[in-house]
Structures are given as C-alpha cells and as structure tokens.
Amino acid sequence: MRFSDFGAIFGGPTGIMDLMDDMGKALAGGVPMLMLGGGNPAHISPVNDLWRRQLTEILAEEGKMERMLANxxxxxxxxxxxxxxxxxxxxxxxxxxxxxxxxxxxxxxxxxxxxxxxxxxxxxxxxxxxxxxxxxxxxxxxxxxxxxxxxxxxxxxxxxxxxxxxxxxxxxxxxxxxxxxxxxxxxxxxxxxxxxxxxxxxxxxxxxxxxxxxxxxxxxxxxxxxxxxxxxxxxxxxxxxxxxxxxxxxxxxxxxxxxxxxxxxxxxxxxxxxxxxxxxxxxxxxxxxxxxxxxxxxxxxxxxxxxxxxxxxxxLLEVARKTIMPFYRERAEHAHRVFAQVFPDNLPWSVHRTEGSLFVWLWMEGLPISSRELYERLKKRGVLVVPGEYFFFGDPDLAEWPHSRECLRINYGQDPAVVEEGLKIIADEVLRAYG
Amino acid sequence: MRFSDFGAIFGGPTGIMDLMDDMGKALAGGVPMLMLGGGNPAHISPVNDLWRRQLTEILAEEGKMERMLANxxxxxxxxxxxxxxxxxxxxxxxxxxxxxxxxxxxxxxxxxxxxxxxxxxxxxxxxxxxxxxxxxxxxxxxxxxxxxxxxxxxxxxxxxxxxxxxxxxxxxxxxxxxxxxxxxxxxxxxxxxxxxxxxxxxxxxxxxxxxxxxxxxxxxxxxxxxxxxxxxxxxxxxxxxxxxxxxxxxxxxxxxxxxxxxxxxxxxxxxxxxxxxxxxxxxxxxxxxxxxxxxxxxxxxxxxxxxxxxxxxxxLLEVARKTIMPFYRERAEHAHRVFAQVFPDNLPWSVHRTEGSLFVWLWMEGLPISSRELYERLKKRGVLVVPGEYFFFGDPDLAEWPHSRECLRINYGQDPAVVEEGLKIIADEVLRAYG
Missing domain, CATH: 3.40.640.10 (Type I PLP-dependent aspartate aminotransferase-like (Major domain))
Structure with missing residues (x-):
C-alpha cells in the first residue's frame, strides 16, 4: 500500500513519535526507568481529591452523568x-x-x-x-x-x-x-x-x-x-x-x-x-x-x-495558586538544589532559570557529544530525558548552532527521590562525556 | 486575516457544520423542537446504569481514577x-x-x-x-x-x-x-x-x-x-x-x-x-x-x-445483543408502524428497510421540492431532520440524480411520542408539498 504526501508527512517518522516509541520500548524492556522525559503532570493528591469529589457529585446529580457521557x-x-x-x-x-x-x-x-x-x-x-x-x-x-x-x-x-x-x-x-x-x-x-x-x-x-x-x-x-x-x-x-x-x-x-x-x-x-x-x-x-x-x-x-x-x-484559580503552583515551585527548587549538589562546579553546565512549566532545561556548553547521543547513553543507564535537538526547529540556521545540540529537557515534577537519582546519573554521564 | 487553502477547505462552510449551526440556533430560538436530526444515540437506562457502575468501581479502586484522568x-x-x-x-x-x-x-x-x-x-x-x-x-x-x-x-x-x-x-x-x-x-x-x-x-x-x-x-x-x-x-x-x-x-x-x-x-x-x-x-x-x-x-x-x-x-457483547439491539429494534418497528399510519397510502413515499443503525431513511419519489426545502419547512414547524442531499457526495453525477433530493434522514431512537408527533408533521408537510 502506498501513502499519499499527507501520509508521508503525518504518518511518517517524527521526533515526538520516535521518542514516544523509544520510551514505550524502554519501559517494556523490563529495566526500571527513571522517567524524566515526558510531559506528564505530577499527581498532586489534593487535586486528585478534587476530581474525585467532582465525579462523585456528577454521579449523585440526577441525569448529569448521562448528559456527560451519552450526549x-x-x-x-x-x-x-x-x-x-x-x-x-x-x-x-x-x-x-x-x-x-x-x-x-x-x-x-x-x-x-x-x-x-x-x-x-x-x-x-x-x-x-x-x-x-x-x-x-x-x-x-x-x-x-x-x-x-x-x-x-x-x-x-x-x-x-x-x-x-x-x-x-x-x-x-x-x-x-x-x-x-x-x-x-x-x-x-x-x-x-x-x-x-x-x-x-x-x-x-x-x-x-x-x-x-x-x-x-x-x-x-x-x-x-x-x-x-x-x-x-x-x-x-x-x-x-x-x-x-x-x-x-x-x-x-x-x-x-x-x-x-x-x-x-x-x-x-x-x-x-x-x-x-x-x-x-x-x-x-x-x-x-x-x-x-x-x-x-x-x-x-x-x-x-x-x-x-x-x-x-x-x-479553580485558588487551587491553581495555592496548591498546583506551590507544589511545582517546591519541586523546582528541589531540582535546582540537587543540580548544585551533583553537578561538578568546574563543568560548564547551566540550567535555565525555572520561571514556570514542568521542566528544567540543562545546557552543557561545549558538550563533546550531541544531546541525542547523551540521551542514548542515559537510556542505557535507566534514565529517560528528552534531547534538546528536537526543540530547535523551523530554521536550518538552528541546526548549525552548537547550542541546539547541548541541551536536555528534564521533567522535574516526578517523585523527588526519582529526580535526585536521575540527576546523579545525568551528572555522572555528562562528566564522562566531557572526559 | 487571511486563511490558507487548508483554512478555506476545513474552516469554511460545510454541510455538517451548517446543519449543526442551524440546529443549535433553532434550539436557542425558544421554539420547542422535535429533534429527529442528529446522530445522538438513545439514552438506554440499563446501559447508563452500567456506566454508573463502572465509574463507581473506578472511584473505589485505589489509584484507578488518577490513572484514568491524570495520565x-x-x-x-x-x-x-x-x-x-x-x-x-x-x-x-x-x-x-x-x-x-x-x-x-x-x-x-x-x-x-x-x-x-x-x-x-x-x-x-x-x-x-x-x-x-x-x-x-x-x-x-x-x-x-x-x-x-x-x-x-x-x-x-x-x-x-x-x-x-x-x-x-x-x-x-x-x-x-x-x-x-x-x-x-x-x-x-x-x-x-x-x-x-x-x-x-x-x-x-x-x-x-x-x-x-x-x-x-x-x-x-x-x-x-x-x-x-x-x-x-x-x-x-x-x-x-x-x-x-x-x-x-x-x-x-x-x-x-x-x-x-x-x-x-x-x-x-x-x-x-x-x-x-x-x-x-x-x-x-x-x-x-x-x-x-x-x-x-x-x-x-x-x-x-x-x-x-x-x-x-x-x-459488553451481551449488553449489545440483549439490551442495545432489542431497544433499537423495538423503536425501529414502532417508527415503521407510525409511518404506515400517518403517511397517506396513495403518496409515493417509501422507507428503506431498517436493517440496522439509528435512522429511518424516507424516500419521496417525484417530490416537487428539494429535500433541503422540505427540511426548511419542517424546521419552521418544529421538526428537525437531515435533508438527504448531504449524503450523496463524491460525484457530480449524483447531484443530477433526482433521487438525491427526494430523501430525509430521521433519527428514530428518540422518545416514541416525539417520533410519532414528528412523523405526523412530516407526513402533513410532505402531503402539502405534493399539493
């Protein structure tokens, strides 16, 4: 069967799908993985309790569940x-x-x-x-x-x-x-x-x-x-x-x-x-x-x-300001503290100031290998991140810019112990890469 | 702002969207409407009870609601x-x-x-x-x-x-x-x-x-x-x-x-x-x-x-065979009985044998007005159906075929009283159209 141009564009290999495939396979491989790659939000207990309450109320109100699911x-x-x-x-x-x-x-x-x-x-x-x-x-x-x-x-x-x-x-x-x-x-x-x-x-x-x-x-x-x-x-x-x-x-x-x-x-x-x-x-x-x-x-x-x-x-605004934001704020601070502890001071690493989102963005200036290669090495050691290359698109100029191959995206919203263990391995592997 | 070709194709007027707009406006107009137009499935009580049970079980199982909503x-x-x-x-x-x-x-x-x-x-x-x-x-x-x-x-x-x-x-x-x-x-x-x-x-x-x-x-x-x-x-x-x-x-x-x-x-x-x-x-x-x-x-x-x-x-198969199918079977039979009662025997109307789906398909041979016009007249009288024109596409030949303008799609899955009242008005309006 042949796919049309649309099929070739949208049904063909893409950065995001390759990576998700890769993650799926890594997970299926039986090696326990420290998942710092994807964009899944954290499971915040008071927030999940809120959805539980809302669902319970929907079930309790005559006809509401029916309107939600069946219309x-x-x-x-x-x-x-x-x-x-x-x-x-x-x-x-x-x-x-x-x-x-x-x-x-x-x-x-x-x-x-x-x-x-x-x-x-x-x-x-x-x-x-x-x-x-x-x-x-x-x-x-x-x-x-x-x-x-x-x-x-x-x-x-x-x-x-x-x-x-x-x-x-x-x-x-x-x-x-x-x-x-x-x-x-x-x-x-x-x-x-x-x-x-x-x-x-x-x-x-x-x-x-x-x-x-x-x-x-x-x-x-x-x-x-x-x-x-x-x-x-x-x-x-x-x-x-x-x-x-x-x-x-x-x-x-x-x-x-x-x-x-x-x-x-x-x-x-x-x-x-x-x-x-x-x-x-x-x-x-x-x-x-x-x-x-x-x-x-x-x-x-x-x-x-x-x-x-x-x-x-x-x-919802109160939940966002008083529960969701402080939760991530604390996790981000923790991740930054761990970075300072586990990354050698004499290496040229730098993180972007985390002003929001779920991610810490690590830049390793002059990294001798590409972030894609670093990603592969980390995967072998049980840590999943996303190589920075994929986030620089839209201009051939960007691919020629070394900076675009010197970064990693790390989801800091996971369990602090997982983040800590993952960052230790990342630091160790980055150190090796600089040689 | 200008839309590209994609915008012109997908963001422009389409049969289905025009119709849904139309229905939405008709509903908002305050006239009570007999809704025989859309494809909404019927609300079948034992089936809704089943979803209620499933949701309740999901809420009861540790962590399951969280996995459902938050991943x-x-x-x-x-x-x-x-x-x-x-x-x-x-x-x-x-x-x-x-x-x-x-x-x-x-x-x-x-x-x-x-x-x-x-x-x-x-x-x-x-x-x-x-x-x-x-x-x-x-x-x-x-x-x-x-x-x-x-x-x-x-x-x-x-x-x-x-x-x-x-x-x-x-x-x-x-x-x-x-x-x-x-x-x-x-x-x-x-x-x-x-x-x-x-x-x-x-x-x-x-x-x-x-x-x-x-x-x-x-x-x-x-x-x-x-x-x-x-x-x-x-x-x-x-x-x-x-x-x-x-x-x-x-x-x-x-x-x-x-x-x-x-x-x-x-x-x-x-x-x-x-x-x-x-x-x-x-x-x-x-x-x-x-x-x-x-x-x-x-x-x-x-x-x-x-x-x-x-x-x-x-x-699920048992629910489908023993609850869903008999429910629609009975509604379809009812609709066919009503057709026979309310449509004059001497008019050239014909329904397609309802072998499945949620719809009765009405064909009015030699209808002097288009089904689109009939749809408009019915809407004015508080009955919403879908004109047949929209279901004949993909070939200019079809638009020239009178049959493609002589049909209506009617959702028979609604309340039998609504179907009955709607079909009476349809029959009356069809009779007038033949003059």
Whole structure:
C-alpha cells in the first residue's frame, strides 16, 4: 500500500513519535526507568481529591452523568462551560469576552494543528500567493509543534539571546532586533510571515516572557498585521505554573482581538480528558469550530463537566495558586538544589532559570557529544530525558548552532527521590562525556 | 486575516457544520423542537446504569481514577484496552489480531480524517502521480466523510440499485457492475482509486450489506490491490445495531490484512468520551498512531477505562445483543408502524428497510421540492431532520440524480411520542408539498 504526501508527512517518522516509541520500548524492556522525559503532570493528591469529589457529585446529580457521557458535545464546546470560562476571565482580567470568543477542541495539540494549517501553506485563493509561515520568536520551543504543518518549511524561528545569571544559571531572551528584521523582510516581499507564536511559560525552557516582552510582541504583531498566538497551557490563571517570585516583574495574561490564547486542562491534572481551549476573535473561533466538526465531529465532555463548577465559583484559580503552583515551585527548587549538589562546579553546565512549566532545561556548553547521543547513553543507564535537538526547529540556521545540540529537557515534577537519582546519573554521564 | 487553502477547505462552510449551526440556533430560538436530526444515540437506562457502575468501581479502586484522568495515554491507545479488545475479537471470530493491529483515536471521525488523507490526494514521492480517490460503492453514505479530504475531488461514488420490497418499502444494493467498471478504469490509467469504503450498517439508510456482498467487495479490493475500509460504528459485535431477523442472511464482521475496520464506543452510549478504534494491518496502525501523535498528542482515556472490564469478561457483547439491539429494534418497528399510519397510502413515499443503525431513511419519489426545502419547512414547524442531499457526495453525477433530493434522514431512537408527533408533521408537510 502506498501513502499519499499527507501520509508521508503525518504518518511518517517524527521526533515526538520516535521518542514516544523509544520510551514505550524502554519501559517494556523490563529495566526500571527513571522517567524524566515526558510531559506528564505530577499527581498532586489534593487535586486528585478534587476530581474525585467532582465525579462523585456528577454521579449523585440526577441525569448529569448521562448528559456527560451519552450526549454529543457541539463542535464549539459546551455552551455552559464556555459561559463559565468567559465570565471568569472577564471578572479576573477585565476582558469582555462573549461565547463567540471561545472554541473547545480535543486537546490543545489538535487546536494548534488546526490553527497552524489554517494559516500556513498555500494561499491559492489569495492575491498574495507566497506560502504563509509561523514565526517563533524564541527558540527552543515546544517539540509538538514541529511536525504539525503540511510542509516542514512552514516555520521561521529566531535564536534567543542568552543572559548569564550566574556560573550555572542562564535565561533566554527574545532577540527583538532579529525578530523585527524578519517581520520587515516579510512585509517587503520576502518569506511571508502569517503569525507569531510563543508558549508562555515556555515548554521546554521554563522561560516566562515578561508583560513588557508580551506587550512588545503584541505591538509588533499588530503593526505587521499578523495574529499573535500564545500557548498558555502552563500559564495564568490556571494551572498557574508561573513562579511569580522568580520572574522579572509580573506575568499577567494578555488578550485582544489580535491574540489567539491557547489554554488546556491537561496541566491542572486532566490530560486524559483531552480538553483544549482557544480564546480568539469570532472569525477564528468559527473557523476552528468548523474544522473541529470535520476532523473530530464533537468534543470530549468529561473535562468540561469536571471543571465547569470550579470555573463558576472561581475555586479553580485558588487551587491553581495555592496548591498546583506551590507544589511545582517546591519541586523546582528541589531540582535546582540537587543540580548544585551533583553537578561538578568546574563543568560548564547551566540550567535555565525555572520561571514556570514542568521542566528544567540543562545546557552543557561545549558538550563533546550531541544531546541525542547523551540521551542514548542515559537510556542505557535507566534514565529517560528528552534531547534538546528536537526543540530547535523551523530554521536550518538552528541546526548549525552548537547550542541546539547541548541541551536536555528534564521533567522535574516526578517523585523527588526519582529526580535526585536521575540527576546523579545525568551528572555522572555528562562528566564522562566531557572526559 | 487571511486563511490558507487548508483554512478555506476545513474552516469554511460545510454541510455538517451548517446543519449543526442551524440546529443549535433553532434550539436557542425558544421554539420547542422535535429533534429527529442528529446522530445522538438513545439514552438506554440499563446501559447508563452500567456506566454508573463502572465509574463507581473506578472511584473505589485505589489509584484507578488518577490513572484514568491524570495520565497521558499513548498515541496508539491503552495497551491493556487493546489487549482486551483483540482477545475478545479473536475469541469471538477466530481472528489472530495482536496489539499491532489496533489504533485508538479521539473518535472514529478523526480516524477517518487521518486515513482518508493518508491515502488520497497527491503522491509526490510515487512513480504514479495520479491523485488517489476513495471509492464509495453505495451512496447515500455518511455525511461526515464528505468534507474530510484535502480536495473535494478525492471521492468517487456509485449510485445504488433500488429494489422495491413493497409499496412503501425499498432497499439499496451495490451496483457491482458499475463498481467493477470504476475499478477497471482506475487500473487502466483512469482516475486512481486508492481505497474502497463502506459503512455497515449504513448511516444514513440503515442498509446492512450481506456477508456475501462483503465477500465480493473484499475480493474486488484485493484483486485491484486497494484496502477495503469498513465503518462498523453501528455493527457487530458492539453496539450490534443490526437486526438479524430483518436482513437477508447473516452479517458477521469480516477482517483480513487488507481490511481497515473502524469501530466506535459512541453508539454503545459513550459519544462524550470520543473513542474510535481502527483494526488494521500493522503498517496502517503504525501510520495512524504517528499521525495521531502529531495531531492529537494522546487519546482520551475515559471510554477505554469504562469499557475495558466489559471487553475482558465479554459482557459488553451481551449488553449489545440483549439490551442495545432489542431497544433499537423495538423503536425501529414502532417508527415503521407510525409511518404506515400517518403517511397517506396513495403518496409515493417509501422507507428503506431498517436493517440496522439509528435512522429511518424516507424516500419521496417525484417530490416537487428539494429535500433541503422540505427540511426548511419542517424546521419552521418544529421538526428537525437531515435533508438527504448531504449524503450523496463524491460525484457530480449524483447531484443530477433526482433521487438525491427526494430523501430525509430521521433519527428514530428518540422518545416514541416525539417520533410519532414528528412523523405526523412530516407526513402533513410532505402531503402539502405534493399539493
């Protein structure tokens, strides 16, 4: 049987699938593995207790379980869930969202697939036939975007500026000069940029763009008449995995008609329900809902049913701020302490300041082997991480940049003993690699 | 903002979305509506009781709810669910499926989107550059396929032969002569057919292809070296909405390495969980899983958790045969009785024999208005149905066939009083249309 071009692109080898295969096989191999690779959120007991309470209440209320499981949702999502969400966001941030501003999808990965492809690629019906490309201002970026567009050429990406915050601590910044050059080139007939996209906090680096940086991105996007797509899966107001005391200044969510704000129920602890949320202007919400009907028919209902009451009374925000955020904050601090203990001071290792997300991002300057090779060696010793290579995509320039092969993404949200044991082995293997 | 070609195709107006919009607005309009339009399964009390028991058991088992909600599923699906399913199918039908033969997706609509696009369209990397097209042997077919491919030209469809079973009863048959002509034309350099696809039972007509017809389709598919895709969402062994005493002969599921068998948990009463199942050769399962990782990252877990124990002990099959099937059988009989009572005997109306599915398919020969117009008139009188036009796609020839504008799809699974009231209004409006 032969696959079409679509089959070759989406059904073929991809970074994320290779890695997941690899992890699956490693797990099946019988060797106990320290799983610091994937993006699974931690199991936080008080949060799981909350889902248990919600499910119990759903079972207790006449007919509610039946409506949750036995009815097709609409392609836009539950009207009552959308109303509860918009009312909460309006109350909290002074926005004026209506139901026409929210589309639910089966996970935010699906929403990004739809959105990226609705914007990029060929514009056969337009007077400007240059293919559209998404511009990522701050590499490294989320691995899951890398293979989502119909053509691998549909991305443009900028290297970050690297600020040294100490011997073993650094932070990425957007190179706004380079960014604006790219946008100007697009405006004057070069490769056409059709949107700017950032994750905030950033998976993988844990960087949190400041309000100031977001405002600048927003202004640039509007000046160059492209939407600004913001992936807020780890952000505010939920799951609120932004460490307010660590970042420079505040990090409030920003929204206006030119911004598409992606949110998710995964990192509040409901990845199994696959619930993505896109907040955008009505034109985009309508297009996403239509595409969702064709691709998915309807949305999953369980996440919406579990969370709606907590949006209505606002208690989800309290859970996020008072339980989820402090939990990760403590785990992140612990991971940073372990790094300092187990990594030799005289090696040129550095971690990105963990301002949010579930990950510590390790950079080993001048690492004599690629991070992919380091990943393989670690796997043999029972530690699973994700090599940094996969998070630098969208520009051939990035592959030539040594930095892109000197990093690892490490999920710090697991059991502290597992993180500690894993980091010891990573330190030992890194030491060997430097020789 | 401008949408790309992808945006124009998938984010633009489609039959299914227009209709759902329409229904949503009709509902919001405050007029009480008799909802005979959508595909929602009936709420069957003993089946809902079963989900209630399963959920309660999940809550009672230490850590199980946490695994269900708080863990990412793999892009292929839960290994233990897949094992339970393959063991059941092997035991029941003597197949020899392994875990490599099953891919789970977020609903079977998503699976069909992936599969159709992995097969159709451009084959840039192939020596045969003719775009691939899916061949539907028996129109009318499921409305949800119509807009799923990257190009609207990606389908080829055959008119059915119509057998008269009585004054007001008919049945469609595959025109095997026309079908084979199409396949032969493809083999000799005409439009390239890359797969054959049928639903069984057929949504919308309620037709059930016989084992003999399936065997012939299977032989043709293998002779012309294309896969046979079978949508078994209403079929055997679950939900078993096939009325064994109505069809001509038996209807056992058929599977071999050349068949892709689509199944679903929706029609056993779990549409809100979005769980699709594809049974296929490992090459296709692997490609579907990879594409699923890129588009959806992971699968929903709730449906798999609820159903796995019932696959393991086989009780799902008993529920399907002894509860779900008789429930629909009785409702279908009731609907047919009502038709005979409320439709004037001297009008040229005819219903397709309801051999399975949730729908009665009404054909009004020589109807002076289009079924779309009839749909509009019915909506004004508080009855929602789906006009037949939408189920004839994939061939310009079909749009010219008057039959394609003379039919309605009616969901008979609702409350019998609602069905009765709705059918009375339909009969009255049809009578007026004939004048």
């Amino acid at each position: 097709y949702d609409t392609p836009q999502g539950q009207p009552s869930f959308i109303r509860a969400l918009t009312e909460l966001l309006n109350r909290e941030f002074g926005w004026s969202l209506g139901p026409e501003n929210v589309a639910i999808t089966n996970g935010s990965q699906t929403a990004f697939y739809l959105l990226f492809n609705m914007l990029t690629g060929a514009y056969g019906r337009s007077d400007d036939s240059r293919p559209g490309r998404i511009l990522f201002p701050l590499m490294p970026e989320y691995i899951g975007y890398a293979d989502q567009t119909m053509s691998p050429d549909n991305f443009i990406a900028c290297r970050p500026l690297i600020e040294r915050l100490g011997d073993h601590l650094h932070k990425y910044h957007v190179d706004f000069t380079a960014l604006e050059e790219r946008l100007a080139a697009s405006a004057s007939g070069g490769e056409r940029i059709c949107a700017i996209c950032v994750s905030r906090p950033t998976n993988p680096s844990g960087n949190v763009l400041t309000d100031q940086e977001m405002t600048t991105l927003d202004e640039l996007a509007r000046r160059y008449q492209v939407p600004l797509i913001v992936d807020n899966a780890y952000g505010i107001p939920f799951p609120h995995i932004i460490f307010d005391d660590v970042i420079d200044g505040s990090a409030q969510p920003l929204w206006n008609e030119n911004i598409v704000l992606g949110m998710s129920l995964s990192k509040i602890g409901l990845p199994g329900t696959r619930t993505g949320i896109m907040v955008a202007r009505p034109e985009i919400v309508s297009a996403l809902s239509r595409a969702n009907a064709v691709l998915s028919l309807a949305n999953t209902t369980v996440g919406q049913y579990l969370v709606e009451p907590l949006l209505r009374d606002g208690s | 990412y599923d793999t892009p292929q699906g839960q290994p233990s669910f897949i094992r339970a399913l393959t063991e059941l199918l092997n035991r029941e039908f003597g197949w020899s499926l392994g875990p490599e033969n099953v891919a789970i997706t977020n609903g079977s609509q998503t699976a069909f989107y992936l599969l159709f696009n992995m097969l159709t369209g451009a084959y840039g990397r192939s020596d045969d550059s003719r775009p691939g097209r899916i061949l539907f042997p028996l129109m009318p077919e499921y409305i949800g396929y119509a807009d799923q491919t990257m190009s609207p030209d990606n389908f080829i469809a055959c008119r059915p032969l119509i057998e008269r079973l009585g004054d007001h009863l008919h049945k469609y048959h595959v025109d095997f002569t026309a079908l084979e002509e199409r396949l032969a034309a493809s083999a000799s350099g005409g439009e390239r057919i890359c797969a054959i696809c049928v639903s069984r039972p057929t949504n919308p007509s309620g037709n059930v292809l016989t084992d003999q017809e399936m065997t012939t389709l299977d032989e043709l598919a293998r002779r012309y070296q294309v896969p046979l895709i079978v949508d078994n969402a209403y079929g055997i062994p679950f939900p078993h909405i096939i009325f064994d005493d109505v069809i001509d002969g038996s209807a056992q599921p058929l599977w071999n390495e050349n068949i892709v068998l689509g199944m679903s948990l929706s029609k056993i009463g779990l549409p809100g969980t979005r769980t699709g199942i594809m049974v296929a050769r490992p090459e296709i399962v692997s490609a579907l899983s990879r594409a699923n990782a890129v588009l959806s990252l992971a699968n929903t877990t709730v449906g798999q958790y609820l159903v796995e124990p019932l696959l393991r002990d086989g009780s």
